Amino acid sequence: MAVSTFEMFKIGIGPSSSHTVGPMVAAESFVAPLTDDNLKSIHRTRVTLYGSLALTGEGHHTHKAVILGLLGYAPAAVDPDHAETAFREVLSTQKLCLKGVHTIPFAYPGDIEYKKDEFLPEHPNGMKVQAMGASGEVLFEQTYFSVGGGFVMTPESLAAGEMPLGNPIPYPFESAADLLVLSEQHSMSIAELMRANEEAWAQGRGIQVDAELDQLWSVMDACIRRGCEQEGELPGGLEVKRRAAAICKSLRDKPEQSFRDPFTLMDWVSLFALAVNEENAAGGRVVTAPTNGAAGVIPAVLAYYDRFVSHSGPKGIRDFLLTAAAIGSLYKKNASISAAEVGCQGEIGVACSMAAAGLCAVLGGTPQQVENAAEIGMEHNLGMTCDPIGGLVQVPCIERNTMGALKAINAARLALKGDGSHRVSLDSVIETMWQTGQDMQSKYKETALGGLAVNVVLC
Numbered sequence: 001m002a003v004s005t006f007e008m009f010k011i012g013i014g015p016s017s018s019h020t021v022g023p024m025v026a027a028e029s030f031v032a033p034l035t036d037d038n039l040k041s042i043h044r045t046r047v048t049l050y051g052s053l054a055l056t057g058e059g060h061h062t063h064k065a066v067i068l069g070l071l072g073y074a075p076a077a078v079d080p081d082h083a084e085t086a087f088r089e090v091l092s093t094q095k096l097c098l099k100g101v102h103t104i105p106f107a108y109p110g111d112i113e114y115k116k117d118e119f120l121p122e123h124p125n126g127m128k129v130q131a132m133g134a135s136g137e138v139l140f141e142q143t144y145f146s147v148g149g150g151f152v153m154t155p156e157s158l159a160a161g162e163m164p165l166g167n168p169i170p171y172p173f174e175s176a177a178d179l180l181v182l183s184e185q186h187s188m189s190i191a192e193l194m195r196a197n198e199e200a201w202a203q204g205r206g207i208q209v210d211a212e213l214d215q216l217w218s219v220m221d222a223c224i225r226r227g228c229e230q231e232g233e234l235p236g237g238l239e240v241k242r243r244a245a246a247i248c249k250s251l252r253d254k255p256e257q258s259f260r261d262p263f264t265l266m267d268w269v270s271l272f273a274l275a276v277n278e279e280n281a282a283g284g285r286v287v288t289a290p291t292n293g294a295a296g297v298i299p300a301v302l303a304y305y306d307r308f309v310s311h312s313g314p315k316g317i318r319d320f321l322l323t324a325a326a327i328g329s330l331y332k333k334n335a336s337i338s339a340a341e342v343g344c345q346g347e348i349g350v351a352c353s354m355a356a357a358g359l360c361a362v363l364g365g366t367p368q369q370v371e372n373a374a375e376i377g378m379e380h381n382l383g384m385t386c387d388p389i390g391g392l393v394q395v396p397c398i399e400r401n402t403m404g405a406l407k408a409i410n411a412a413r414l415a416l417k418g419d420g421s422h423r424v425s426l427d428s429v430i431e432t433m434w435q436t437g438q439d440m441q442s443k444y445k446e447t448a449l450g451g452l453a454v455n456v457v458l459c
Contacts, residue, residue: 002169003329005198005322006207008354009216010150010288012075013083014280015393017292018125018338018446019053019060020075022146027069029152030129030142031099039102041139042131045070047112050126051119052340053146055447059236059391061283063112066127070106072099075150080283122158123147124340124445148338148346149290169197176330176371176426183367190357190367191319194326213318220276220287220299221306227275227284234281236392244275265308269409270402272300277398290328290337293344293386293393294351296401298324301355301408305362316362324358327374330426335434339386339446342437344397348404349381349433353426355408360415368420375426376411382429383436385444387451396452 012021027047031039047066049057057063064087068078071086090096096106120126123145130141145153171186171193173179182193198209228248234240248271251264276296280286289298302320306312328337331350336342356377360370381404389395443450 002172002197003325003332004201005194005325006212007151008149008288008290008325008328008332009321010076011216011219012150012286012288012292013078013080014061014283014286014292014295016060017150017288017290017295018146018148018340019056019062020065021150021288021292022125022144022148022152023049023053023062023127024065024069024073024075025150025152026127026144026146027066027129028072028074029069029144030131030140031070031072034099034131034140036101038140039098041133042098042102042104043134044104044132044136045096045098045106045111046130046132048115048128048130049112050115050128052124052446053127054114054116054118055449056388056391057114059388059448060393063108066112067096067106067108070096070098072101080285084283119442120145122155123338124442125338146338148336148341149332150288151332167200167203169200171197173326174333176327176374176430179326179330180367180371189319189323189361190326190370191322191361194322198322210318213321214314216287216321217302217317219285220289220302223279223284223286224272224275224299224303227279228271230278230282234278234394235283236281236390236394238390238392238394240281240394240398242278244271244278247271247274265304266406268307269300269304269405272303273297273401273405274398276300277393277401281392281394281398290332290350290354291339291347293339293397294347294401294404296398297348297351297404297408298355298358300401300405301359304405304409305359309363312362320358320362323361323370324354327357327370327426328354331430331433334427335430336437341445342433343440343445344384344386344400345378345381345433346437347386348400349378349384351401352381352404352408352411353377355405356411356415359409360412363412363416365412365416366420369415369418371426372418372420372422373412373415375422375424375429376414377408378426378429378433379424380407380411382433383440385440385451386446387444387453388446388448389453389456391448391453395456
């Protein structure tokens, strides 16, 4: 199973990759292959959400994502402001134009059913989309699983494993140990190995690897900048106030403070992460990195590299992303990046591990030091639960991104102080993370049924 950089990093909208981006992808995938004649035979649609998707669906805007997908919108292309307008129009008119072609009645919540007590056996994030004819008969139906990071699979693809991307790749790997062996055999960095694979995948697909990487960073950077300008209260009812704009102003107003207090650098990194995840919580445009809930960690560490490391540049940013994606693919292959499956260790923990590896690489780390940085980044996130208050990606999610970013920088610097040798391997930590996630009670895995979600009074 091969995972591309451009699968690990996807452009989409907030607030959740598994509960917003994934369901939108699934709904759009349902209508995309339907012909005009198929669409004209449909008189109604029904979407059933199961398990974690149902339990925190409204807080994660799953219903909005489903409606947008049925309208034919894809996460990477939809404008967040236009998406909100289209969503509100469906609610007010109770009509939905499937794929932008065929208008049918659509009532919410009637046509979206939440089965909070029913988990499909394949994955906690299950959903079924059905299209009915004039007599209520089912014309088309498909079950989907949003498996984290915006990845969507059907029961068939889940059982078979993910399909290869097409062209064979020169450097396949299934573990961190494989990566280290390949690096040594071919005298290549992890980024170089990953780039060679991406170039092979890109052949015949019209993809320019550098341009795609630059676009990812452009969206990340724009998200930071927009998040530093927006003020007010985040949607959802928790009355969480945006903080990034005020913090940004205070740092800019007193630049001399950085010379007196070296910890001001930490404030900047925290600011970058806050800005991204406040945007995510507001439904803005973000890059899943590898998920929306953890979307601020990698951009914050990349912004630290871009703004505060003297030798930073476009090549370093690309190498950072390629290295981070290689590490992220190991978690995707051998464990999970879904909080509904393994808790927040699969989101903030994985993002921290990826960011630590990427930063270590562009600061001159060897492949062994990069693997060590990734291991440190996850080892100290093991067991982190996912317990969003009110089912919203706000508390504790936004602040967790600041902690993940700072921990990633620390992990990279620790690894660079060593020679790459260490007692615990990255592969061992990934396996431990997976086992820990399996042992974790379901109420601590993105259900809002345990932890802070039940111990914090909302009114």
